[in-house]
Amino acid sequence: MNKETFLSELKRSLGRMPESEKKDVLYDYEEHFRIGTAEGKSEDQVAASLGNPRLIGKSYAIDSLLEDRKEGGQAPASFVLRAVFASISLTFFNLVVVLGPFVGLVGVMIGLWATAISLPISGVAAVLAPLAALIIPQWVSLGGLSAFFWIFGGIGVAALGVLAVIGMYLLSRLFLRATAAYVKLNARIVTRRK
């Protein structure tokens, strides 16, 4: 692999890092090639001892993502996902430690969301049930309970559902934050970052 290929592969694997930072990163390697070749090594030799540019790029990409997170602001899901997948692609260790629990928890979150969303829907349906029973009695039966029971019961369930949705929203934010922290912890384990 020559210098040009090495640098372009490295640059590509830096991902969504700002252009100015990419330049800064690449500078170190340009200098390294410059000095190495001045010492009489071939570009191939220098590139070979540097290692795989894609793996090197990944470790910058992860550092940079984690840093953005540290600097505060919102935790968009896409950020967390990118950080997770960047970590995963680095080592198999992360595949087991991050992806397993992450997928499991995402499943749990989806289940909880489905439950939370179904509550207001069934509440509204219950409120409308007496009306529906009047219009299409062959389809809807009130089961011998009074219309008041359905309407007030429905309002109660719907209100509970709204609370559940709000609760899920807060829980989801917490989940994203915890995931970001967890990925960071893993990166620390991987790199022994203090």
Next chain:
Amino acid sequence: MNIQFKKGVLELCVLVVLCRKDYYGYELVQAISKNIDIAEGTVYPLLRRLTKEGYFKTYIQESATGPARKYYQITEKGKEYQKVLLEDWNRFISGVNNLIGKEEVA
């Protein structure tokens, strides 16, 4: 040797080496890879991260023999951190040696 293990030790090595004097990237990489078998490219991400965390400073200096070089210099914060890591390391090593020693007796 296990890659993750090497990476952790590498951080300590870089800090210890830079405690002695300022190095430019290539020189530092050679100093380390002469002693430890690593992919040389793994040193630069580490340098960048430790610099961003305030453990190193960098400056560009012209060289007599060629183009300008970027030097890395350890900060006070970096020296403190190096001390902590070195203590951790020594404790770890003596623990491991202790265990290995016991293994041989048993």
